[in-house]
Amino acid sequence: MLNLVIFDFPFEGPFGAEMATAFAPLAAEIDKQPGLIWKVWTEKPGEKAAGGVYLFADAAAADDFIELHSARLESLGVKGVAINQHEVNEPLTAITNASLSRD
């Protein structure tokens, strides 16, 4: 069953185009994460915060990523990370046009 994970944390920047350049290599690495269907990269420049919304193929893949990514953020000095994990209602989500698989 699909699983959705939301990360939110304080972030000093860069944001926008500079963020895209700085984190393109990390994005390419995250894209290869086992079980990841997609990630949306979120940012709040005004509040100096950033995060991501991740859709995983199942809860086990989500759990593995949460462990890995939490350690990665900690190694980067990021503190105050909030993690929120949800089940996904797949039939309703299909009606509202979201992508539910890798292909």
Added chain:
Amino acid sequence: MLNLVIFDFPFEGPFGAEMATAFAPLAAEIDKQPGLIWKVWTEKPGEKAAGGVYLFADAAAADDFIELHSARLESLGVKGVAINQHEVNEPLTAITNASLSRD
């Protein structure tokens, strides 16, 4: 610029397949919301909570939906609604396979 909105609220159910049946008409209506690219329907049966993650074409479309959907939830008797609105880093999001447009 794309805008992501997250709704979370207490919800007594139904969840899962029964939720899908009960809310299929609402999903079809939400799918027609101007500026909506997609919505993921989230649920936490164990915590009696539900919500949604919405990607909009721009902040104005997101703002319009927040006003409409907040009123709809209130009319359904839902209380304790949390709303979180984010900017989206589009180049990074494209690398990680998320759908960024309606087509």
